[in-house]
Amino acid sequence: MTYTHRHLLGIEPLHPAEITTILDLAETYVEQNRSGDKHSDALRGLTQINMFFENSTRTQASFELAGKRLGADVMNMSMQTSSVKKGETLIDTALTLNAMHPDLLVVRHPHSGAVDLLAQKVNCAVLNAGDGRHEHPTQALLDALTIRRKKGRLHRLTIAICGDIAHSRVARSNLILLGKMENRVRLIGPPTLMPTGVAEFGCEVYDDMKKGLEGADVVMMLRLQKERMDGGFIPSEREYYHRYGLDAEKLAFAKDDAIVMHPGPMNRGVEIDGTIADDINRSVIQEQVEMGVAVRMAAMDLLARNLRAARAA
Numbered sequence: 001m002t003y004t005h006r007h008l009l010g011i012e013p014l015h016p017a018e019i020t021t022i023l024d025l026a027e028t029y030v031e032q033n034r035s036g037d038k039h040s041d042a043l044r045g046l047t048q049i050n051m052f053f054e055n056s057t058r059t060q061a062s063f064e065l066a067g068k069r070l071g072a073d074v075m076n077m078s079m080q081t082s083s084v085k086k087g088e089t090l091i092d093t094a095l096t097l098n099a100m101h102p103d104l105l106v107v108r109h110p111h112s113g114a115v116d117l118l119a120q121k122v123n124c125a126v127l128n129a130g131d132g133r134h135e136h137p138t139q140a141l142l143d144a145l146t147i148r149r150k151k152g153r154l155h156r157l158t159i160a161i162c163g164d165i166a167h168s169r170v171a172r173s174n175l176i177l178l179g180k181m182e183n184r185v186r187l188i189g190p191p192t193l194m195p196t197g198v199a200e201f202g203c204e205v206y207d208d209m210k211k212g213l214e215g216a217d218v219v220m221m222l223r224l225q226k227e228r229m230d231g232g233f234i235p236s237e238r239e240y241y242h243r244y245g246l247d248a249e250k251l252a253f254a255k256d257d258a259i260v261m262h263p264g265p266m267n268r269g270v271e272i273d274g275t276i277a278d279d280i281n282r283s284v285i286q287e288q289v290e291m292g293v294a295v296r297m298a299a300m301d302l303l304a305r306n307l308r309a310a311r312a313a
């Protein structure tokens with residue numbers, strides 16, 4: 001097993017072998033989660049604190065369940081009602097929590113880089129559960145596990161990431177991971193929702209869905225991230241759906257066995273047609289949620305091993 005880092009802050013610092021290590025270990029947790037006894041004790045005796053400064057449904061629930069299934073004491077801090085609202089800085093909040101001796105801190109924050117900053121101030125392992133537009137590493141890992149299981153491999157695939165790329169940490173972490181594993185990544189979306197400098201990641205950029213989806217093995221749809229927009233990026237949601245919403249007609253340009261993914265939460269009728277999202281022959285959206293718990297168990301297990309080894313040294 002090779003995973004050398006103290007934290008999981010992003011996909012960027014990971015070596016392909018470390019990505020494979022996490023995914024391989026996650027496979028064992030998929031089996032455990034499907035079995036009669038979902039518990040093991042990789043995190044027994046450890047304390048996990050989940051700090052979500054931004055709303056979350058599936059990610060928070062997934063980390064909580066992952067920690068509980070591995071035997072950790074799990075605490076969810078409600079950041080909506082915390083001292084942050086009274087003016088406490090992120091660093092002071094971190095130092096206060098640090099004094100309670102947590103072992104794993106799971107953090108989501110609206111600002112890019114905030115989780116890295118916090119990781120420098122605490123003595124425990126930190127997992128980034130999404131920071132601004134920057135990274136969402138466990139999402140990319142769960143997507144990778146889903147793709148690997150469905151396609152039988154995680155290399156030399158043509159993967160189209162479609163929609164609001166500019167505001168998406170999911171797109172960023174995914175294109176880094178998929179690039180590291182030697183896939184062909186295409187970004188599809190209106191030019192107004194395409195970040196500058198995407199060329200440096202070595203992906204192809206399209207503003208026409210049909211051209212971009214041609215021959216794709218995987219179609220990954222993204223939510224229109226309205227909360228991160230501060231102006232008019234699209235003419236209207238109707239127009240957007242017409243040009244970029246995934247429906248049967250556009251999906252027909254991808255390979256016949258192409259899978260459809262979405263990180264959730266989904267806006268049906270905006271970026272994806274409801275019947276495609278529910279089509280069990282194409283959509284793997286529910287599998288993504290299942291893989292999320294397993295991948296988070298694997299990531300926390302590996303970080304806990306490193307933490308224990310460092311403390312014993």
Ligand code: ASP
Nearest residue numbers: 130136170223263264265
């Ligand atoms: N749940 C994902 C995230 O936190 C995707 C989204 O919100 O659209 O980034």
